[in-house]
Amino acid sequence: MSDDTVVSKADELTSLLGSVHKQQLAIRILAETSATPEPSLLLAIDHRPRRLIFDAPRNLDAAHFAVGKRITALTYKDGAELRFDVGIQAVAGFRGYPALQTSWPKQLIYRQRRKAFRVRLGSSENSRMELYGDDGNQLRGQLLDFSASGFGALIERSAPLVMGEIIDYSLDVGGVYFSGKVEIRDLTIPSQGRFMRIGAALVKLEPQAQKQLERIARDLERRKIRSNNNR
Template identity: 30%
Template sequence: MLKNAPTQDSSSKEDYTQQHETVTSSARISMVLRPLMEKHAIITATLPDCNQFFTTALLSIDIQDGTMTIDGLHPQEGHALLLKAGKLTLHTTYEGVEVNFSVSIKQADSENGMAFYITEFPQSIRYLQRRSAFRVPVSAAKEIKVDIETPSKKRFTGNLSDISAGGMCVRFNKKKELALSEEKEETQCCIHLPDKRKIRCAFKVCHSNYLEASGSLHIGGCFSNLDKIQRRTIERFVIELQRLARKSLAR
């Protein structure tokens, strides 16, 4: 049996600040879990009052029926322990996303000698996205202006270099903008999207990189205290950029 949980790679220094989120929407939970099912991701399982770790996989999701199906536990001695406990906690990391949730077992069955379990659909999941893993670059030919204002009312204007659901990197062409890289307090930013939409939100500077060759300064950081509308607007914009990138590669 595994005596220690699988180790996770440490985040690079350029990772944006990470933020846990509790997701309760069934639709959003399904969106998070489906890639795990489709790619047969290995999931770590723990049981109440048990210090051993087991592995499983997500086989199916049925939102309408309110159930999921997971593979039998490995090593197999976890089977009897799970039937006795009646519930388990599942944890996995896949493509930069950490997911953690607990479910109760509704039915245990087998097919061709292989055990599987029908569980309740999770009421909520704990979700942590490693922001750097989902950064989408913005073409230099497609300038997207970003205004940043500090608490002392100093304003800086640059161009979006890359963006994720949780943070962004802004490119400045003037060395004098180095003052922004030393900003410790939360700033306010405005991202000017191509269709004249604007995303206004709080932004926390996390790191900076001055490139001598181009004379440009790149400042990266994380969005802060996003409300639902702001988060959805950013997520949709990131998806738009991903689609454009795929179309460009397909040509």
């Protein structure tokens, strides 16, 4: 189940694209003649003329990324998928790196996939998050929010994570322990600082565990509401 919102107003488009650029959200670009998306970043936004500049994919196949070809850009922001189509205007350098210069999108599809209630966690909540890579390395992070379908966290920006990969995790929320597999849905890497933000979706969570997480999330939210009312 998902809810699609079409964004076509100029100011809203500019705001969303500006946010993707400012936060340096990981992007996948899919050529119209290819079945496999390539990783990229939105390097710059030009308002006059209105155009976008993307980091060129490593596999810069002229057949897929030639001038005049269409590409679809996909990314995740705050648990929602953003998708828009643009046309390639030029393949050129940008600050010493190969880049794709494209047209401005006519619209953007904002797809909300989140079906579960999500609660934000503060430093006072007793929570713990760990990820385990294929090489056995343990990656610890700070849990920011969670729901019965996934969580957001801060983790060392040097952590070898790739958007779309599925890895093992363990989660301790309010003294309740969970473990299993998680899919990395979002990687937000800031231009500076020690940490990056990840968004993850739990994979094949048992119904009983899902109900437990929903109950914990709602209990924590009620506690927050009572705490705010007592201030």
